[in-house]
Amino acid sequence: MRVVIASCSVDYSGRLNAHLPLATRLLMVKADGSVLVHSDGGSYKPLNWMSPPCRLDVAEPSEEEAATGVDAVWTVQHTKNDDRLVVRIHEVLADHSVDLGVDPGLVKDGVEAHLQKLLAEQIDILGPGHQLMRREYPTAIGPVDILARDEDGTAVAVEIKRRGEIDGVEQLTRYLELLNRDPLLAPVRGVFAAQEIKPQARVLAGDRGIRCVVLDYDAMRGIDDVDSRLF
Template sequence: MRIIVADCSAEYSGRLQASLPLAKRVLLIKADNSLLIFSELGSYKPLNWMVSPCTISDITPEDGENEKVIRVSATKSTDILEVSLRHIYSDETYDLGEDPGLHKEGVEDHLQRYLAEQIERIGKGATLVRREYPTPVGPVDIMAIDGEGQHVAIEIKRHGGIDGVEQLTRYVKLLNKDPLLAPVRGMFAAQTITPQARTLATERGFSCLLLDYDEMRGAETDDLRLF
């Protein structure tokens, strides 16, 4: 992991055009060459970024007077992110070692457990294969078989956004390479799903499932009921 603190500006070109004016920021460069630009305030998300697969290069002017540039080029498109460094305060590299992965706690973990126990919520006749089904890019939250005998990879989020759909896309693509599993369809399950995520999921052939946490855990509600 390389972490740079610098006065910098950035230009993103390709499928979209975006720019960041000169300011003091943090650049995070991962081992897979992904580059993310963060500011002190605002959202936890980066201001701009380029993710793997991509290539990265440091361009140092021969005269030593002009700005140093870090250029990141996407492998599968013409997108380019160029970061111009005016003044570097810190440039450090750290070996973080192997990451054991995320251990899910709280509501999202409970949703996964409840859905595994109540797997017919995805459709009549469905059966559970296992939770945390392994793939080369991480575990699928739930692998199941629907009433028609087809494998279903289920990604579970508290609040479903586009990132979750992209994550599910990677899982389904890899799982469908296994002739013992294919065809595998995807299901995106969450307490809430943004309109953009629902549109993207539908476009990619995934089904969406809204999860009612209180109902799944059997909580009583204050709603009036007729018996």
């Protein structure tokens, strides 16, 4: 990773043309060949960039460019089309290169697979007397996250989401229609479980006889004592 802070102007040509006038910006050159131009704002999104495969060439400025204060010209050419990013450097304020090594990738916490595992282990969150039958119960239209039985022995199909929206309720509805055709399971009730359930999804679930359960991920992991909360 090379990180350069410089006073520069930037021109992009190809599928569209764009110009960034002279200003101080952050230039990032990554090991995959990508070059990104950032300002001190706009969150994570660069002002302009070139994605790989591309090639970076650094050249001396022309006489005309040098007369306007340009010290170096970066030309980033895409190798599969005519897209080109030209950075005209006027002054370099900082220039650092660091080998970051191989990144292990993003490990997401609180994804649906984690919630499913925790709920299967703590099935009584659905209510006293519930028993787990199976995780990822197979159906012709996809697996049901959890199939359980309640204290009365009635089958319960559970759809788990991080954020519960209408699409999740619709998905569970389709599972219930299919499962209730199985004489060995019917009747099957539905539970829509999520860390957050949108009001529209809650209304639709209630209209279809589906119970909603809000999952407290921290409490399920044992890092938050629900009983000790003031609010």
